[in-house]
Amino acid sequence: QQQVKQSPQSLIVQKGGISIINCAYENTAFDYFPWYQQFPGKGPALLIAIRPDVSEKKEGRFTISFNKSAKQFSLHIMDSQPGDSATYFCAASIDAGNMLTFGGGTRLMVKP
Amino acid sequence: EAGVAQSPRYKIIEKRQSVAFWCNPISGHATLYWYQQILGQGPKLLIQFQNNGVVDDSQLPKDRFSAERLKGVDSTLKIQPAKLEDSAVYLCASSLFHGGRYGYTFGSGTRLTVV
Numbered sequence: 001q002q003q004v005k006q007s008p009q010s011l012i013v014q015k016g017g018i019s020i021i022n023c024a025y026e027n028t029a030f031d032y033f034p035w036y037q038q039f040p041g042k043g044p045a046l047l048i049a050i051r052p053d054v055s056e057k058k059e060g061r062f063t064i065s066f067n068k069s070a071k072q073f074s075l076h077i078m079d080s081q082p083g084d085s086a087t088y089f090c091a092a093s094i095d096a097g098n099m100l101t102f103g104g105g106t107r108l109m110v111k112p
Numbered sequence: 113e114a115g116v117a118q119s120p121r122y123k124i125i126e127k128r129q130s131v132a133f134w135c136n137p138i139s140g141h142a143t144l145y146w147y148q149q150i151l152g153q154g155p156k157l158l159i160q161f162q163n164n165g166v167v168d169d170s171q172l173p174k175d176r177f178s179a180e181r182l183k184g185v186d187s188t189l190k191i192q193p194a195k196l197e198d199s200a201v202y203l204c205a206s207s208l209f210h211g212g213r214y215g216y217t218f219g220s221g222t223r224l225t226v227v
Contacts, residue, residue: 089155
């Protein structure tokens with residue numbers, strides 16, 4: 001059973017645009033929602049994470065929006081740059097980061 | 113600090129052969145994870161260690177997969193015998209605290225191709 005659904009599978013954005021990736025989860029026991037960035041040939045790297053007691057978290061050009069009632073969260077990348085081209089994974093877990101369940105991934109391409 | 117080291121980077125084997133992967137976590141990280149990432153999918157947890165004890169191995173196909181973490185540091189993941197569907201990238205990750213509340217650090221993975 002896929003517990004974290006991610007969309008879209010792929011995304012093309014112009015340089016300077018906003019990239020938006022969405023995730024939905026089913027297990028209401030999840031209490032930690034990180035986003036990971038993965039470049040080809042590398043392991044995923046933690047980008048930003050949120051707990052369900054806040055609705056938004058911003059770090060530089062990256063923002064997580066969280067809707068607990070809808071069981072959805074999203075990643076917004078402002079002023080997208082070609083260097084942001086990578087695969088992004090949302091994830092969720094119980095007990096703040098333990099045993100992550102990953103979404104299927106979104107391949108982002110930022111065109112110059 | 114040094115990252116999570118994994119070897120080999122690539123491995124090609126025939127089905128029914130055996131293979132082993134090695135992981136050296138970041139120094140001092142008590143928790144170690146093995147994930148399987150099939151092409152085009154998100155990583156899927158196989159096993160989690162806390163020091164040298166297994167915390168969760170519910171998703172490890174125990175009829176063919178085994179893993180150990182001797183002395184609570186390095187870990188090896190073994191597949192015997194391999195099947196075609198085992199073709200994937202095997203990622204090792206470690207975290208400082210149980211629960212990974214400060215995030216995991218992943219290695220670059222071992223890409224396994226079973227032919």
